[in-house]
Amino acid sequence: MARLETVEGYRIAPDPARPGLTRAVSGLDQAGQPIEISVVEERPLTIYLNRQEIVTAMTIGDYPEYLALGFLRNQGMLRPDEEIVAVDFDEEVETVVVRTARETDYEEKLQKKTRTSGCAVGTVFGDMMEGLEGLNLPRTQVRTSWLYALSSRINRTPSLYLEAGAIHGTVLCRADEPLVYMEDVGRHNAVDKIAGWMMAESEPAEDKILYTTGRLTSEMVIKCAQMGIPVLVSRSGFTAWGVEIARQVGLTVIGRLRGQRFVCLAGEERLLWDADPTAVPPEEKKHRRKSAQ
Amino acid sequence: MARLETVEGYRIAPDPARPGLTRAVSGLDQAGQPIEISVVEERPLTIYLNRQEIVTAMTIGDYPEYLALGFLRNQGMLRPDEEIVAVDFDEEVETVVVRTARETDYEEKLQKKTRTSGCAVGTVFGDMMEGLEGLNLPRTQVRTSWLYALSSRINRTPSLYLEAGAIHGTVLCRADEPLVYMEDVGRHNAVDKIAGWMMAESEPAEDKILYTTGRLTSEMVIKCAQMGIPVLVSRSGFTAWGVEIARQVGLTVIGRLRGQRFVCLAGEERLLWDADPTAVPPEEKKHRRKSAQ
Numbered sequence: 001m002a003r004l005e006t007v008e009g010y011r012i013a014p015d016p017a018r019p020g021l022t023r024a025v026s027g028l029d030q031a032g033q034p035i036e037i038s039v040v041e042e043r044p045l046t047i048y049l050n051r052q053e054i055v056t057a058m059t060i061g062d063y064p065e066y067l068a069l070g071f072l073r074n075q076g077m078l079r080p081d082e083e084i085v086a087v088d089f090d091e092e093v094e095t096v097v098v099r100t101a102r103e104t105d106y107e108e109k110l111q112k113k114t115r116t117s118g119c120a121v122g123t124v125f126g127d128m129m130e131g132l133e134g135l136n137l138p139r140t141q142v143r144t145s146w147l148y149a150l151s152s153r154i155n156r157t158p159s160l161y162l163e164a165g166a167i168h169g170t171v172l173c174r175a176d177e178p179l180v181y182m183e184d185v186g187r188h189n190a191v192d193k194i195a196g197w198m199m200a201e202s203e204p205a206e207d208k209i210l211y212t213t214g215r216l217t218s219e220m221v222i223k224c225a226q227m228g229i230p231v232l233v234s235r236s237g238f239t240a241w242g243v244e245i246a247r248q249v250g251l252t253v254i255g256r257l258r259g260q261r262f263v264c265l266a267g268e269e270r271l272l273w274d275a276d277p278t279a280v281p282p283e284e285k286k287h288r289r290k291s292a293q
Numbered sequence: 294m295a296r297l298e299t300v301e302g303y304r305i306a307p308d309p310a311r312p313g314l315t316r317a318v319s320g321l322d323q324a325g326q327p328i329e330i331s332v333v334e335e336r337p338l339t340i341y342l343n344r345q346e347i348v349t350a351m352t353i354g355d356y357p358e359y360l361a362l363g364f365l366r367n368q369g370m371l372r373p374d375e376e377i378v379a380v381d382f383d384e385e386v387e388t389v390v391v392r393t394a395r396e397t398d399y400e401e402k403l404q405k406k407t408r409t410s411g412c413a414v415g416t417v418f419g420d421m422m423e424g425l426e427g428l429n430l431p432r433t434q435v436r437t438s439w440l441y442a443l444s445s446r447i448n449r450t451p452s453l454y455l456e457a458g459a460i461h462g463t464v465l466c467r468a469d470e471p472l473v474y475m476e477d478v479g480r481h482n483a484v485d486k487i488a489g490w491m492m493a494e495s496e497p498a499e500d501k502i503l504y505t506t507g508r509l510t511s512e513m514v515i516k517c518a519q520m521g522i523p524v525l526v527s528r529s530g531f532t533a534w535g536v537e538i539a540r541q542v543g544l545t546v547i548g549r550l551r552g553q554r555f556v557c558l559a560g561e562e563r564l565l566w567d568a569d570p571t572a573v574p575p576e577e578k579k580h581r582r583k584s585a586q
Contacts (some may be wrong), residue, residue: 240333263320
């Protein structure tokens with residue numbers, strides 16, 4: 001699969017210049033003057049598991065193989081030890097087929113989803129909590145200095161967000177290092193692409209930190225826990241249920257991470273307070289990301 | 294159904310103080326000091342159409358009847374002229390049952406959705422475009438002075454966003470007046486609640502402007518068009534497909550509306566340039582909303 005090595009330290013970094021991810025669209029500005037702005041693409045990708053059509057996702061279209069793998073994994077349709085025979089992407093018909101050694105049939109699960117999930121509506125709690133029973137997230141330590149380093153590093157990384165806005169970002173990190181930075185129009189797609197990459201690379205989860213630009217909702221918290229990542233960080237806010245679930249499964253959630261500030265509402269025991277917040281420089285305006293809503 | 298008259302001019306305005314919408318959650322701040330912050334609630338609401346369970350949505354929980362009506366309407370499961378016999382909300386079991394005079398059965402449509410929609414993943418184009426064939430949105434005029442007035446008015450309206458953040462807002466407006474301001478953890482829920490209110494009140498759509506804090510994606514554009522509202526405005530950005538669809542259906546889309554600035558990428562012919570942007574005061578920081586991602 002495609003890999004970018006352009007940004008120092010990253011295994012995968014955003015490639016805002018990559019053709020097909022954005023489009024120049026012309027219109028009028030507030031003065032009625034013609035203006036051309038860069039706008040992110042949004043296209044359907046239909047994911048098959050062997051013979052079965054599973055879902056059509058709206059995506060910017062990069063890393064379709066990782067998106068397919070990660071989506072199926074996060075839906076519990078691929079087992080942790082699943083033997084993947086092939087992942088075939090057909091750009092023309094915008095489909096990805098994930099082929100497994102094992103015969104798969106999720107007709108029943110999909111039937112169930114009809115009753116619990118609608119278009120762009122969250123899934124029901126019981127369904128989402130699938131596979132979280134008996135989950136035991138590792139007690140890895142998180143230095144607060146890492147949080148500031150990650151935030152500042154990620155904000156300065158060239159991205160589609162900085163280029164065109166209106167996009168979500170999710171970054172897989174280890175200690176103070178961002179490793180894989182995925183973006184997508186769908187917040188969950190960005191996370192699923194990370195999950196797909198981890199699966200393809202057999203990357204361990206216990207030493208990782210997941211950074212997201214989006215809100216810490218129940219779905220985001222559950223996804224992170226299902227991926228086995230013990231720490232979830234966001235510049236954005238929380239929902240009460242997201243915090244509750246994080247506490248239930250022993251996940252560390254840190255939100256509202258901007259400049260010197262952050263709030264930790266669950267899993268504080270993992271934090272090691274080695275940084276002096278007052279020594280942290282405020283975010284430069286041009287790198288200041290808005291919080292998602 | 295509950296109605297708030299507290300904020301001048303609004304038919305419905307946010308009620309941040311309403312019990313059950315937010316919860317005080319305690320944690321630690323960046324200095325390791327105990328902090329208590331206000332966090333929005335997120336709870337499941339299961340929607341039934343007559344005898345059939347349709348979906349479970351994650352919502353803050355206000356206006357469940359409007360959410361149910363609007364969701365079913367925007368899914369094409371209620372006809373424009375549908376005779377609603379009753380809308381029964383049961384708080385204890387968190388369900389809403391919408392009862393129609395007509396016998397309904399959407400088993401097949403729901404089957405279809407399984408193949409095209411997954412949890413928190415967008416629906417497929419063909420499915421979304423349902424009911425947009427032959428749509429003819431009215432050629433109503435929009436004064437640019439209205440856009441500035443609405444933006445400033447909405448930003449200053451007390452809201453859950455200003456209180457707790459991490460929430461989407463959608464506002465139904467007429468000319469320079471915000472009428473109905475709905476918020477929800479799910480961006481589409483806020484829009485659906487507006488649609489439900491319009492249906493319950495038999496409110497005409499042709500003279501309305503829909504303001505959203507979220508991005509102008511294909512789904513948002515399609516929803517607005519399906520509701521028959523000719524103008525969609527956002528402080529946030531665009532996706533290329535959202536713009537394309539807006540141009541196809543003749544919808545006016547205005548994005549990046551902040552302070553003096555905005556961009557119009559479709560339906561410019563509705564705009565009347567009656568305002569001098571340079572005379573518009575910049576947004577006050579404390580009222581400055583972040584753009585959604």
